Amino acid sequence: MAVSLEHGGQVPADQDYYDLGSHTRPITTKSHDAQVWFNRGLVWAYSFNHRESAACFEQVIAHDPTCAIGYWGVAFALGPNYNKGWRIFDPKDLTTSIRKCHAMARKAKEYAKSASPAEQALIDAIQARFPTDTVPDKFKPSVIAYANAMMEVYRRFGGNDLDIVTLAADALMGVAPWKLYKARTGEPDLSTPVLQLRDILERGLAHPGARYHPGLLHMYIHLVEMSKTPERALIAADYLRDLVPDGGHIHHMPSHIDVLVGDYRRALNTNLKATIVDEKYVAREGVENFYSFYRMHNYHSLIYAAMMSGRAAISLEATTRMEASLTERLLQLDSPPMADWLEFFNSVRVHVLIRFGMWEELKVLPVPEDKDLYCVTVALVYYGKSVAWAATGDVMKADEERERFRAAAARVPPTRLNYPNKVLDILQVATAMLDGEIEYRKGNYQAAFSSLRLAIERDDNLVYAEPWGWMLPARHPYAALLLEQGYVEEAARVYEADLGLDDSLARVIQHPNNIWALHGYHECLVRLGRDQEARIIKKQLEIAAAGADVPVKSSCFCRFEGIKSDCTAECEGVNLVKSREPRRTATMTTVVSSFAENPLTTTFSRPDDCSNIYRSGFLSVLDISETCMPEGFSTDPTFYFSPGLVCPSGYVSACHDHTGVESVTTVTCCPVYNDKVTLSCVKTTSLQSVWSTLFCTWIAPEKTSLPIVLSEDQVTSTVMQPFSSPGGLNAFGVRMVYEQSDLESVTDTGILPTNTDGGETEPVKGGDGGSSGLSQSAKIAIGVVVPVVVLALIGALFLFWRARRRQRDVAPASQSGQYAQAGQTPYGEMQQKAVNIPHAELPGTSLTPASELPADSQQSEPVELPVNSPTTEGAGRYT
Template sequence: MANTALPSDFHTVKDYAFDTGAYGMKITTSHPDAQVWFNRGLVWTYAFTHAEATLCFQRAIKLDESCAMAHWGLALALGPNYNQPWEALRKDLPDIVRRTYEASRRALALTTDRSPVEKALITALQSRYQSDEPAPIEQYHKQNQAYCDAMGAVYQRFGDDLDVATLYADALMILTPWKLWNLVTGKPNPGTRTLEAKAVLEKALAHDAAKRHPGLLHHYIHLMEMSPTPELALIQADHLRTLVPDSGHLCHMPSHLDFLVGDYRAAISSNTQATIADEKFMHHRGTKGFYTLYRMHDYHTLIYAAMFAGRKGIAMDTVNRMESTLPLEMLKAMPDYCEVFMSVRSHVMVRFGMWTEIIDYPLPEDPELFCVTTALAHYAKGVAYAATGDVPNAMKQKELYEEAAKRIPDSRLDFPNKCIDIVGIASAMLDGEIEYRRRNYAEAFDHLRRAVQLDDELGYSEPWSWMQPARHAYAALLLEQNHVEESAAVYRADLGLDESVIRARRHPNNVWALQGYHECLVRLGRDAEANIIRPQLTVALALADVPIQSSCFCRTDNEQAADAEKSCSNNKCKM
């Protein structure tokens, strides 16, 4: 065990700063407080808060050095996980392989007189950590497979144990993290063991106790979010929302499904709770460490939910909170992972048509460090100038954007997407906006269709790496030029009302596309369909805190939208 000084709230079990809920796994220990610390460590492990988990397991070991499962937990928490496979641990690999090997072997040496399931779990973990010397990454893939096979044998013996089921499903999923499903076909990717993991989790979820098991619920959400039927995990998501009050990540996780079913209000609620928990965690543990990325992710997701719900106030407030809690020293230490969060402001301001604020907002002082932020700031300024009719300045910003984009390294990420791919969408969008204002409409729409294509080709992530769907600008400008049928088709795809785009690219119930589609239906005289959409739109508009007459503020002539609304209110579209 590393000689790491534990925080002051680890002095006694009652001093601990965080509420990790009631879940626990009964283990063999001579000290009742060691059981408490083990339970906390296991819950944090299930919550992907691994640094905190290791502290809890270390505290359990201090109380009971002979507690085999505390050493097992330490080895488990220090190793790879669904969000951090071996490749992501490469920088600290020598230390990690040494510590995991030592902890796992210490656990093995203490298995005498332990329960059969404890012995089985500890023995299986030896397959993941086979040496204390670093090896090529390919070797760790083999060790992942060996561990998965060993856990399969444990599952055959103890299949009704919910922790065993969770750990086996985790081992199956880690073989191909974030590649469990083919988003186009809706089938598992070749070479994955997705359906096995699904069967294991769903068998376990049939137990009444499953609704109180954070690891089981968490893994099922991850398993199903990229599937063609994410809604099947909504009940499990609801069980998880408040199960571990001080785990920001677990509070956040249900929103992965909320987006996919169009429940943006629930996504706002879950991520609001997540950011409150995260800020409590930050207060006690500081702003350094890998969990800062999870905290940024929760802010980012709250902003994304607010954008889809038309909640400018929440979106801008959260941008300010996010930026103020990302320390410069961590940004400098991990620019490839952290810098992209500083670029989110541009997405939000474009979404809400904050043209004056965009034009006046200062550029970063360090364009090399803030390369993505600088590029997207020039993009946003270009859109703002175009939307306000100042084409010459829009074109100047396009030139500045192109120069800034050249500084973005291939390594810079909005995980899992490369930022150089993301800014490709910005380039096509800005070209489209400028040509539109120059009245070169055919060329403008070609650029915007290209932006839609590039947007769709991004790798799956929540939030999506391009935060305002390119379809929203494209459809709004089509509608402004009276291409009503074509615009309606674009909105229909965005809302998921047909099968023209993959599930992950649909945004059910979003107020922007509902407004645009409703206008299309009214203008096309399709009043029965408009009546179907109208109740959803009414609710969505009630939740927004800004007037929404179009799916994009880049559409400057909203008289037709207002006329359609008036026609619907006064005539055939009455509810």
């Protein structure tokens, strides 16, 4: 709404405006328009859009200059709040706000004689908040005086007046914003009014109208989110969703609880809706206002939830949308100093690219030209580049970028925020992370793990925020690299802590149900032989994976792209002992989620009638009918035959990858067409970590003609089709796992490997932490970079495979003992599964008097609830 905070012209209440729901509070006025604008102002205040709230209260005054509660509203909206205490105001904003708030409070007192008793009480209380029109030396006395005054209002009117309950809770929270609980334990800090807050809010929630009150529900989420039991607010969060249709922050708030209970899917959807709703506000008000902080917060929360869910596409899309709102003009505003508040959000892309292992994108990510305005972004871009070079094995370039990062970090002023954290504290996490990543690539594992543990400590000690200040939990790369070096038991403990499966971490530091740690923990359990636990975790992992849009193969992509360890002895480290668990092919989950039960040997030969080329949309496809593929073949990108020592007849080994401490080598065998057409693995650089070697292709080097089988109206014909680059031929490859134990298992069963290339097959080097490899004659590694558009046609290839299968109308061969039929779960067709968290309703509690805060700066211990007082179900006494 384009209404000046200096009340002047009237705006009719029936003018097109935002939909703020149905909440209303009758006030003392004869003006219908004043009543409507007051309702709007109060809801905006509850929604933490204080700028718009003040504008609405100004309209109350414009329509009824004698309406005392309208003046109260302006003073309330422009004063401090839970997210913006007095210490956060910049000097200019502070001076202006105190002067205006004092004047409005005094004006409200002037007209209070005709106001209702409750309105008079609110007006009297706010006088204590703004005792003078000048900036005081200390704010705490007036903050405590206002809280005490509001508790008196609550005692008089709070029994059935949920607005009074909400406003009293707001005043109490202002005494110790974001410090109601001990950060390391989640226990209530009894030097704060936390127990009084719990008392009055949970009494309010017992009221029949509580589920429709946006302020009360909002306050309750803030009350419990830092506690040991944030799930107590699940019902309140559900009631709050959609309660204020055009209130972006209200849409967002339930996600604070969603994330804490591990419901990232719901957190994602909630924040997606919040960002869309915010666009309506931007269309009317623009971006150059303080509410832009809340809009960025909603984007930040959306991106974080998507990252924790393994959703790369929406993470990147939301990042792009967020960056579009961070205009240079917005960041140049000096009051409030928006660069201090917002510039950090411009660096979020770095975290997204690291989360999803997009190393090539990081290497070419541009560095902002204005290195002062974008100082945080500059530092983190250098950080991301260094991580990318380290992850891809170029330690020298990683070191060069690390030096640039250090120099840039030194230029970041202490005023820059990722609220409520200082960016300098966040950069300390980055420093330790980067040192660990680079030392790891150098082979200095003791130093690497020491640095990564330091990063974890710094990460844990950040000020509570939702989303967390450091967007990629430091335990994820630490545990992934532990696992790569064979420290399976230690990695399992790290994953247990991250998932909140033990009591080692405060609740706010845990990340329940996140797909990254679930995958790592499941792998640890399997490799440790803890099969019953693994089966339990597997179901949670499958549900999490159903919502991801990338195959998650580790808790950090850094595990797969770096230099492999040549450490064969036990590496030194604090409390690190390499696990000596048995090497079991059927339980290798490092990169493998499904196997054919028995080895694929050269007893399978590609039939002669499978050399036809078919056309499917833009693709030319070598026959991939069911009878042309090995029995048990799956299009699942994580499916492998195992053991797989050599390629079957009619195939050639096109590429292989070494993966994990277990010396696993994945091999892709591509079909042979003729001596002029050699199919190779797809290795698109920017998406290598996602697509790996899903299918085989041949790019025509020059104009070439090949016979293509066409079918139209049940008439089949063969024509010569010209090919020219970047056109070519495509087919599914046969993928296998090859490791030392495979050779042993084949020898034991009497199945002798046959090398189609004529050479001998050499065993993989054994030993923990050792590297593995195929025999020299088998190392035919052909890397082909293809246009990104080819990847977009993978789906068409799969659909064509199914169509050919139906056309052949061949009954599936009976399952023999040689091959086991593997489960078919093609990527892209995974069904979405919701996580339903049951919880109870919130019953009421009996009313007991609330204690008054002392007038001096020292607070007495708040009164606890009586032992025999009924309390909210599922929300027992603080202990």
